[in-house]
Amino acid sequence: MKSFFEERRCLSARELQRYADHQLSTRQVHEVEAHLLDCPLCAAAAEGYTEHSFSEADAAALEELGEMHFPARKRVLPRVWMNRAAAVLLIVAGAYALWQYRAATRHQAVFAAYYEPVQPAYLSLRGAAANTDSSPKPELKAALQLYEKGDFEASIVFLEQHLKAYPEDDQAGLLMASALLGSWQPGRAIHILHQLEAGSAATEDLYWLLILAHIQNNELDVASKLLSQTAFQGARAEKAGLLEVELGH
Numbered sequence: 001m002k003s004f005f006e007e008r009r010c011l012s013a014r015e016l017q018r019y020a021d022h023q024l025s026t027r028q029v030h031e032v033e034a035h036l037l038d039c040p041l042c043a044a045a046a047e048g049y050t051e052h053s054f055s056e057a058d059a060a061a062l063e064e065l066g067e068m069h070f071p072a073r074k075r076v077l078p079r080v081w082m083n084r085a086a087a088v089l090l091i092v093a094g095a096y097a098l099w100q101y102r103a104a105t106r107h108q109a110v111f112a113a114y115y116e117p118v119q120p121a122y123l124s125l126r127g128a129a130a131n132t133d134s135s136p137k138p139e140l141k142a143a144l145q146l147y148e149k150g151d152f153e154a155s156i157v158f159l160e161q162h163l164k165a166y167p168e169d170d171q172a173g174l175l176m177a178s179a180l181l182g183s184w185q186p187g188r189a190i191h192i193l194h195q196l197e198a199g200s201a202a203t204e205d206l207y208w209l210l211i212l213a214h215i216q217n218n219e220l221d222v223a224s225k226l227l228s229q230t231a232f233q234g235a236r237a238e239k240a241g242l243l244e245v246e247l248g249h
Helices: 013-020 026-038 040-051 056-067 079-114 138-148 152-165 170-182 186-198 204-216 220-228 234-248
Strands: none
Touching (some): 138 152
8 A cells, every 4th residue: 555645745734743743653754754854845844843833923933034135145044934934835835735626626526416327217128229129138238237236337338339239229328428427438428418419319318417527527617508508397407506506606
């Protein structure tokens, strides 16, 4: 198992605090101290965490440090200020990284909150494909069983085989798009949904999946515009209203 300190340029404020509070295991302590040997910034910050508690006075000290004018000759600054400045710098950098992470994953959180796999009940075993044989095709039956278990990636394989034989099966195509979203493949899902829309297979489920596909693809403006242009009914209308508010934030 990889250490949670591996492949990081610097230690986070939380890691430094845990190190200062002696909350790390022996192995983790060794890993932190090995990093401190190679990183003066983290070493200074760690010393700042270990020796000093942060208060409002730290802000004043940092402000005074920033206003100092240094002469031509090198002036040695008080070590405690440098340690505090290094620790605060890491805290600020960590906060900014957290903000970037939250902004980057907002579309993922919105998608997860509103995505529900299309229920395959309408894809009845009497034959979803337009054919005269009422018995389900083996590929479709296997796809349905896997889909109902939430194994979307495996169901996609059988849905592809089924759609090659029955490309006119719009319901299976819609199920395919839903499975693609369940396995986080928004590009393919959007392509299939646009094909279904062009073939006069436009339904409420289709547009709902298309909106969610654009959200998953981090195209929130496109999703918002499509949402405002689509009328939903019943419980879906209530969800659409909540989603519209979410996208408007």
